[in-house]
Amino acid sequence: MTDEVIRAENLTKVFNKSLVAVDHINFSVREGEIFGFLGPNGAGKTTTINMLITVLKPTEGKASVLDYDVVKQANEVRKVIGVVPQEYTADEDLTGYENVMLCADLYGIPREIAKKRALELLELVELTEFKDKRVETYSGGMRRRLELACGLINRPKVLFLDEPTLGLDVQTRAATWEYIRRLKKEYGMTLFMTTHYLEEADALCDRIAIIDHGKIIVTGTPSELKDSLGGDIITIAIKENADVTSVIKSVENVKDVRNENGAYRIKAENGEVTAPLIIEALRKSGYTVTRLSLTEPTLNEVYLEYTGRAIRDMEESRESFIAHRITLRRARGG
């Protein structure tokens, strides 16, 4: 007995014998948590999810969902999982209701149960009003919600969400988070999601694995990851044109100082207490502080720390993202 719902050991996927998309990763997801894979495009998130949902065969290593092996017991895995793919896969020409029923047919859920549940789920994602409209008339947010409803038709024990808010605007994104939280609460599922939005990982996930170039770099809760940076970030600017790094360093609790174009980026524990001490020390040495800001570390800093890349490198426009993905798909399809 274990409370690990998903387990991956040395999970690896190589495309065309040369493109290593996922490189010997190990992780486990506990029952009832929301586990997030955070990383830039092309880091191997979708490939990992596709192996877990039995769409791709691992090249090496193994993985299991609810103790079912994803290769040897693929069909058992398929019965207990729900999938909300990155793409809008609902059929444009069918209505929302027809789409949910199509999913029910694929799972072989008894008709009567399926009808009742389809209506319940459409209600849950607030699409009842539009259930008999063709999906082509739906907005992005509505389509995403429809995908959620489809993914839940078999009452999955584990729900996989691949970039659940990709391409949605900020309000719709926040609303979608709300749905996801509500789903988790109502159905008590375990959720595995991928995202390249830091704020999304921060807002939703109980635990996060940062993945880059097919490797997991670090795993932990959002606050653990932030704490691992060793404190808050204080940014200070002074009036005088002088290097005061050593002055700042002498202050208690200051861990690291970096001079970035005249502004000092200081890593310190207990930022609220340390900041006044730094001002005091600088004033005593005859310098005047002109500007000060104090930020608690965000995943942004965590990300920067572990991958050496700023988050804006990952924030691309939807168009370039899609172009990128099509290229990748072609490479895979070969």
Next chain:
Amino acid sequence: MSGATTANECRPSLARGLWALTYRELKKWLKDPVMLVMFVLQPLIWMGLLGKSMNIGGLFSANNINLPQQIPIPGNVILYPSGLQGVVLNGTMLAQMFADMGSNIMQNTFGVTDYFSFMAIGMVSMIVMTTTMFSGMSIVWDRRLGFLDKVISTPVSRVAIIFAKILNATFRAMLQATVILALAYLLGLQLSGTFTLLNLLGVYAAIFLLGVGLSSIFIAFSIRSTRMERPMQFISLITMPLMFASNTFFPTRLMPDWMQAVANVNPLTYLTDAIRRLTILPMDASALIWDFTYLGLFAAVLAIIGIVLAWRYLTR
């Protein structure tokens, strides 16, 4: 939590999955009015233009042969058609003679006296061929749109995923064939005396067999593809040879030997022959049995190859 505790009401059945996926595609297709109009127009245009313009029967009609008033016979003798007693050889009779010869030639060559009937059935075969090829390949779109991955992640039978495509292709082909046959009948297709409505079932059976064979091989061909271009190119490459190296538009008997050899293994020949024998030609049971045996083998072998390949490559 262990796997054993997860009681589950999922009872994925082959029949239900198969029907759900086939139904989806047919519904998509039938909901698109433009597609439907095109689907009626395309065979109509082909048949109307090609079938009626290539008036091969007309080649041998009296109107097409300029009969001289005088027929010169070697030896400086002039034979006046109407001048000799006891020999009734006037212009009208001559014309009749040539016309009879014409329809004899037509009958011997095509089995029927009008080319249009012959060709209209060839049209049915051609449409069946292109429709099954193209609809088999819609699997490329499903992959691109992510739909295929979603279906693969459900417990639905893998056979159902492949067979839904095959069924969809053959249903479409059958519907199109029905429309073409009906239109051809309105445009003057001459049914043989042995035709009954029951023969239509035979027509559908033949279409089904060819459809299963052709679409499975095209599904297998396009299953790994993420682009439509390559399969499309392939189709346009092989459509013409398949069409002309068969009895679709012209009897194979008059073709050069090497072409006859191709035509004799071309499944399109057997489909066309079977449909002709069931509609415009007099019934010939032994020939029909041979046609169906060939089509049946073709369908079985290609379906097995297609499904094995598809199975192998569905999960990458």
